[in-house]
Every structure is written in structure tokens, then in C-alpha cells.
Amino acid sequence: MTQASATGRAHAIRLRLRRRPKVLTLFVWGYIVWSLAPALIAIAFSFNSGKSRSIWQGLSLRWWTDGPGSMLHNDVFRGALEHSFTLAVLNVLIAVPLGIGLAITLSRWFGRGSGAVSLLATMTLVVPELVLAISLFLLFTQLLDIVELGTMAQVIGQVTFTLPFVVVITRGRMSSISTDLEEAAMDLGCSPLQALRLVLVPLLQPAIVASVVIAFALSIDDFVVTQYLSSDASTQTVPMLIYNTARGSATPALNATATVLVVVTALLVALGGLLYYALSRRQRLGAAE
């Protein structure tokens, strides 16, 4: 065999190898379309001019702001949106600081050998949500009189299942922060608490951003716990609203309400992603080139 034909063959093999992933690429795009299409179709129908949520009759803002049946003029829809966002914000404000505190305590004061404690603290990750919802419901209705069903119970429930996510995210980041940095801070005159505030917390910023996004999204998305711990119509969230009305005579105003939720959450995730990227670039830990 001549050398020229040998290189020709090698080239052909390389080409074949490079061509093969096309099947995979197709699969990836297929999946993306499959998973997004229903949401996109639902969003599109919120702009339908007719009452139908499946037959397109023309473009209008009738279900958004204009008509009497629009989302803007429907107190139930507006209330559900408001309540969804209220719960999400409260969940972020409570679960993120608590989870970060828990993570710091677990990694710094219990040491690395704290397997059992860590496992317990992240247990709710694997407990079926329905089990958690029912046990919290029984707890609040039978044992703990102070907590009434409604916003307070819903927030406690959501914080309970959000905490482990925040802990896992934060501990991941902490494992890349050398304890030398905190020791250096103390060496330079910080008390242990000051070292935490001035060195550890700033370095945890990417984890904090990621936790905020996750906590917000988990809250917005939640149905089981939030449903079980609700009291009346005033504590109805958008997912509950959709569940309760979607099978009945729903109008495209419901689609409009859901769209607000999707768009706000997507924007927040995108913003969080950008911020996370920027922060982790800025704080490349150690590593000199």
C-alpha cells in the first residue's frame, strides 16, 4: 500500500468518526423541541383572539389586558400570581441564609467526617414530597397550634425541602475554598466571625446566586406541599390555580397567567446564570498560570 492511499484512508476514517455524532445532535435538538413545544404553544395561545385554547383565531391582547375576561381584570388570577411570587421571595429570603449557615457549620465545625450529620441534614432530598407534605400537614393541624395553614405553613414547608439544595450547592463551593484563607484572615486580626463575613461569605457569592435561583424556581414550581398547606382561595398559587381550572372551562387568560410565571422565572435563571459566570470568573480560586 502506498503512503498516499494510507493517509487517504486515515482521512476517511477521521471523517466518518466526525460524522457519527450527527445522530446525537439530531437527538438533542429533537429533545429540546419536544420539551419546549408544549410550553411555547401554551404561551402562543394566551395571545389568541378567540376563547379556544387549541384553535388559533388571530392575535390579540384580549386575555392579557384588554377584555373583561383578561388576566389583568381577574382578581383570582392576579391573586394567584401575587401569592406565587410572595412565597418564592419569602422562600429565598429564609432558605438561602439558613442553608448557607447550615452548610458552613457542617463543613467547618463538624469536619469532613460528618457523614451521618450531613446525611440527616440532606435527608429531605430523598423523602417523597407527598410524604413530606402529609407529615407537615398533620404536624401543623394536630400538634403545632401556633402554625396555621396558609402562607406561614406554606413557607415553612417550602423552606424545608429547599434547604438541602442550598446546602449541597454551598458545600460544593466550600470544598474548593482552602481553610488557609480563613486562617489568613484570623492571622491578620479577624475574629472567627469576621473571617466568615469578610472572606468566606464573599467567596461563596457564586453559590449564593445559584441558591437564590434554585430556591425561587423550586417555590414557583411546587404544587404538592403548597397545596396541602394552603388554607383558602387567598393562598392559592398559580400551579394550584392551573390544576383547579385547567380541566374545567379555562380561557386563554390562564395561559397568560402561566406565561408571566414562566417568563419571570426564566429571566431570573438567565440573570442568575450570567451573574454566576461573572462571579466565578472574577474569583478564580488560587491557581496562578
Place this chain on the structure above:
Amino acid sequence: MAGGEVRLAKLVKAFDEVTVVDGIDLHMPGGEFFSLLGPSGCGKTTTLRMIAGFEQPTSGEILLDGKNVALTPPHKRNVNTVFQGYALFPHLSVFDNVAFGLRRQGTPRAEVRRRVNEALAMVHMEAFAKRRPAQMSGGQQQRVALARALVLKPAVLLLDEPLGALDAKLRKILQIELKALQQEVGITFIYVTHDQEEALTMSDRIAVMHEGRVEQVAPPEVVYEEPSTTFVADFLGTSNVIHAVATQATASGCEVRVGEFELTAGRGAIDARGETKIAIRPERVTLEPHGSTGPNRLAGMVERVVYLGNANQIIVRLPTGEALQALVQNTGEKLAYEQGDPVRAHLPAEALRVLADTGAAEIEEQAAAAA
């Protein structure tokens, strides 16, 4: 600057069942460049961390200018540390890193600026004030770490293998700079290293540590020329350590027997008797042709010749089965010995040491006498 005297008394540190530092006594007068030298796991870093306050001793005292600080938290001690991995804060600029300690003390803004610039100038890093740690090389980060610790004007500066991560050439340059810097600021430096060359180049005195204990404390030339234990002789450069039997005292030292040969050892524990070890540096061994006579000579056979560039390393097998290394300077002439040649090795009495593998107390005494 006055002060900076450190005294360690019966210092012990045990982690669970393992005793890492096993009762060390050391005294570093103010302004000294003192090195803790030893292999990894010898307890040198733990000792340093106890002086810094990151570890609490299991027992014993740490006296800083006469005051026991063994239980004082790190932020209340007038000592600062340069960490092995530099530990610069990645979220802060060079300026803010160096200003960090001053700001904790509530130093006025203008003074912070002045002192930070001074400290950066001292390590030639003024031009880098706005950089972040990740945008600098290892050597540059090391200089900033030094400035960050020195700007607080501590009584004692602790350095934990600060040059460990740098390449050989840069290490040499920084060794010289560090020594000059220490003489300029005049404070006590306690320097932890496993690199004997580093310790020998910079230190006023060296404590050689082994398994949590101090083997010898002495100035560099004494630890190198007159190691008092087998471990020290072995750890500091290559040394020939040979089994011998000490028989009697002579006018010029101690008579020792190696196989059938009698030698006089003029240094070390010359009052030792019975089974012992003798040591000599390869560069002090001279080789002579077979048949040459005179005192302090051993017969042997050239086993291997290794070309080192500036010298030839010749391994001579002794009749006792032990190997003896001789270092012959490369003068440009052809080497007189080849593999398999019988030779005579001359071990001058004034370079031959009897090693004392005795307790640390005696060694301390010796060191005190030498100093």
C-alpha cells in the same frame, strides 16, 4: 525593633492518639532568622501552627516576649504568617489584600495607603497594586503575601515553606531577598522548610527536627559540619555513615575500629565507647593509590564512578561491605581511578566524627556551648 523573643517549653501536640510534636524546647532570641528543618511529618509545621495560634498545644508553653500565648487566639497574637499556598484573598486586589490587616485594626485611611505602598515597595510590587491574585505568577503572589504579613509590623514572622511551590531559579533569588528583608526589618523570622539548602543559606540557627523532636539546634555551619546525630548527618546533604567500634581515647580524639582498620576520629562524641557510628562528608574523603600508607586509611575497591559535571562521585566498597562515597573535584585531568581498581581512602581525623545518638537534652547543651 525590640522584642520578638520566642520560647517554646515542653511543647506537645497530639492529634487523637498520634503525638506529632513530642516535647520540644527551643529559644529564639528577638531578630533571629530561625529555621525548623526536617522531613515531612517531623512536626515542624504543627510547631509553627501552634506559634501562630491555629493549633492549641496539648501541653507546654509558648512564650512570646515572656508572655504565655499558648491559648491566645490567632487574631490576638502579635505574629503573622506567610502561608505555603500564599492564601491571598482571591476576591480582593493586591492593595486590599495588603490593607486587610491594617483595616481590621482601624488604621486611618491615609495611613493605610501610606503603609500599604511602603510594604509593596519593600517587595518590589508597587506596580501590581490593582491586580488580583489570579492575575499574578507564583513568585509575585509570594511577594504580596510577604507584604501583607509585614505591613502589620509583627514581632515575629512565621513562614511555612513559602518557596515550596516555586521553580529552582526563582527560589534562589527569593532566598537572598528574604534574608536581606529580614535583616532590614530586624524582626524574628521562624522559617519552616524541608529543603536543607534553603535553611543553610538563610538561617542564623537551624533546629533539625525528626519525629516530633528536636535533634540538633545550631548555626548552619555547625549542623552541616558537626552533625550530632545520625539523622542530622544523613538529612543534611550526603554523609557517609559507617558502623564502627570506639575503643579508647587518644591524644587527638577517639580510636575507632572499622573491620580490621584502626582510625582516629577527632570530632563528635569522642568519649563514646563500644558500638557506634562514624560520619564523614564525601568531599572530605581523599582517594590514594593502592599501597599508600599512613594513619586513618581504609582499603577498598572502586565500585562505580559517577560523572556529576563539576565533580566525580566515586563509590568505594569497603571490606566490611559498606559503601563509602568520595567526591573528587573535576580539575580537567583524567581521573586516576576506574571501576574495579583497589584504592586507599584517607579519612582525615579532623573530618571524622563519632555520632552520638543520645537524647535531645545533651544536644541542646552542645548547641548552647557552640553558640
